[in-house]
Amino acid sequence: MPRILGVDLPNDKPTHISLRYIYGIGPTLALRICEQAKVNPLRRAKELTDDDISRLATILDRDYTVEGPLRRQVQQNIARLKDIGCYRGFRHRRSLPVRGQRTRTNARTRKGPRKTVAGKKGVKEMRG
Numbered sequence: 001m002p003r004i005l006g007v008d009l010p011n012d013k014p015t016h017i018s019l020r021y022i023y024g025i026g027p028t029l030a031l032r033i034c035e036q037a038k039v040n041p042l043r044r045a046k047e048l049t050d051d052d053i054s055r056l057a058t059i060l061d062r063d064y065t066v067e068g069p070l071r072r073q074v075q076q077n078i079a080r081l082k083d084i085g086c087y088r089g090f091r092h093r094r095s096l097p098v099r100g101q102r103t104r105t106n107a108r109t110r111k112g113p114r115k116t117v118a119g120k121k122g123v124k125e126m127r128g
Contacts (some may be wrong), residue, residue, distance in 0.1 A: 005067050009045045013052035024066035
């Protein structure tokens with residue numbers, strides 16, 4: 001099981017799919033990295049030589065922000081938005097959708113499970 005930047009890549013998948021297990025690498029970037037490292041993207045990850053793995057690792061280290069540094073950068077960006085008190089920072093602070101989605105219905109991923117509030121009494125009961 002090849003290990004790049006502290007991430008174990010799955011053996012039985014093609015290299016370009018395995019690279020996507022690294023945080024910050026998507027389909028296009030995975031193919032571009034394989035091309036730069038001169039590695040066949042369709043070759044299985046377990047068939048990679050130590051030389052191939054080291055080439056991939058050096059390209060990722062040198063040219064791209066991935067894994068730990070990328071996670072840190074994203075967290076710093078969110079903290080900056082919160083500190084300056086902008087609308088997006090306010091939404092992050094309140095755990096609400098940041099990008100303009102509706103919240104009257106939906107938004108359950110951000111808001112979490114429903115918190116049921118006791119309903120009002122019926123109209124007939126209030127008169128009597």
